[in-house]
Amino acid sequence: MISAILAMFIGGIGQAFEADGAGTVTGLGWAALFLSILGLVGSILVKNKPKAGGVLMLIAGIGGIISISFFYILAGALLIIPGLISLFSKQKSTSINA
Template sequence: MEDKRTVEFVLGLIGGIFGIISGIGAVGLGGLGSAVGASGSTTVGGLGIVAILFSVLGIVGAVFVRTKGKLGGAFMIIAAIGGFICISYFYILPGVLLIIPGLMGLLKKNQSISKK
């Protein structure tokens, strides 16, 4: 029986999707702040776009975790940390949903056990 790492894939995919939603929310909040003339609002919008890119990296990591577990896990951890640095509290849920499968991908050994 070959391990397909389905749990890591699903959690990483959900985390990446929620990350994109959070990034869009940050971009919208930056646009709203810019419309009312708040200072620093363009920075929030720019960081929201970077968080969306990190979320896409998390989704790529979720796809890679099935074939290359350590690389996919590293991608998801980088996406979680980078997204949290960009938009902090907006990225708590996606960050947790990316850190857990990222650690599982890095720490879990590939098991190819064939039953006789």
């Protein structure tokens, strides 16, 4: 989220100085903020629904890297790695046989 806010801040400064493409940077910052929130939701869901949570974290990590690239590298890696782990790990069954 900090990276997304930083990208929006830089885009806002660019718009104040009427730089070309500054509006695009601000828009991509908003997209990264949305994707960060999506990653948080995925991390909450991963306890009860590991596949759905893993998919949400992968979408958030890859989408964030695409949207604001350099600023999202650390957050993207920290979302992609556990997303892959939750998708490919074998979960124990918690059902009780009577």
